[in-house]
Amino acid sequence: MSLKLTILGCHSATPRVNAHPTAQFLEIKNHNFLIDCGEGTQVQLRKYGVKFSKIKHIFISHLHGDHFYGLVGLISTFRLLNRETELHIYGPKGLKEIITLQLKLSNSWTQYPLLFHELNSDESELIFEDANVEVYTVPLNHRVYTNGYLFKEKLGERKLNTNAIAAYKEIEICDFQNLKNGRDYTLKNGTVLKNETLTFDPALPLSYAFCSDTVFFPEIVPLIKNATCLYHEATFLKDKEALAITTKHTTAAQAAQIAQLAQVNQLIIGHYSGRYKNIEDFKTEAREFFENTHLALEGKVFEIN
């Protein structure tokens, strides 16, 4: 089992020739989620070979342009491609008005169902759930209403211990699902076999927490505790810690401290300010606090195990 995260854009503020704004593509248990959608994201999706038809859910963190100005273009392109399947958009209240106004004035409503799930709570909410995956909001602290998102696999079925089962001829294939579901087994002679003697624990569920944009905000730690992988914005280095506070952004060292406090396995940082020429400095500063830190780089794919 693994999550696969493709970085489509990882820079802050304005799109430049080689600096695309935030967008990520997450593959988790047969789901394909687009996270944020800065200007030019549809081109980045093409460039990195993501099939447009795979995307059924888009999560927007906040209504600053570098996180959503590419959304209306992507929605329009889906229309031109004759998409028929539902598209779900999760994001701050106001997003529906922005998109529908533009579609209305261009006289081009989508022929596919476009479903908005607008958010305005300051508490973490479960906003998506099916048999395999849950998605929670992670309220952040930025200049406008902003959410991170926590994507969690659900605990899978228990795994059959085929050697142990083989010792009991009377356990048949039709019993296997009950064992996978955790039930004990009662032999014909009345002996109860504990489930854990016949099965193994399922694989530990993986989780990915996406946190951008925010000031250093340890209040999120309980929400993202033990995440397999945390993406946290790191707009500045420590030389601009004061600016990070006034603009409500985070430094690389602060992002690493969040990772440390939340005891995550792995940290990815990004959303670099354009003022820094050497992105490696972000990694160096972060690793002082959290060794397993990696840089988001355009086109980089993280396999998260």
Place this chain on the structure above:
Amino acid sequence: MSLKLTILGCHSATPRVNAHPTAQFLEIKNHNFLIDCGEGTQVQLRKYGVKFSKIKHIFISHLHGDHFYGLVGLISTFRLLNRETELHIYGPKGLKEIITLQLKLSNSWTQYPLLFHELNSDESELIFEDANVEVYTVPLNHRVYTNGYLFKEKLGERKLNTNAIAAYKEIEICDFQNLKNGRDYTLKNGTVLKNETLTFDPALPLSYAFCSDTVFFPEIVPLIKNATCLYHEATFLKDKEALAITTKHTTAAQAAQIAQLAQVNQLIIGHYSGRYKNIEDFKTEAREFFENTHLALEGKVFEIN
């Protein structure tokens, strides 16, 4: 005297890795005009070295995404760059609402004056004028309200014929401006010297007509008559003439017929449908009707004399 036109994007519909939607940068008599602004235009401006501060007027033809989805990002970037000078936006009614809604919801109004000039007339209008340049709308016929734009130099001052003037000692430097303005000169002995004996005609004013998107629409011919250069959309080849009619677009041959009817000097075509692999075919079909046809290509600069 020349106009300089830089093609920033020349393809129709959706942005792709090597196919940017419509945007052009026109330099005309010390003015710098941006014409249309598809998604990614700010990156294209950077790529082709256009200084953002030069742009004071932006002309949007219509509210289909491939012609204006890059506008809000550019406006936001101007804000981040601490622009102070006025920005004038010309485009269909509704554009102001779209832009202001997005700026309001992102809590980031511009600190520079942002002035909208919304259009809704079906008649050609003079929408900009100063001592050097005039800009007129060219109402087109598309699926939504659409204008082309005609950019015209004004006739300049007459040029002094210094040899002819030298024959008359009593004509002094302080008289030159009157001569440039076309006045006759009366000698002390009462003889009237006709202005055209002392001056040459000014350079012929140049003009650039931008026409995208539209069905084949000869009604525009009187408005763009004798333009130095015409850009006309050519979305399809003649194999898709029926589709051109239903989608209200033009074929290459039809664009060339408009150029022929309007007796322009030069035709540039663009807005190619993504279905065609060989753009050269557009030129071939157009040249059957109008020899001096050129292809819009990303990054190409046309010096129009």
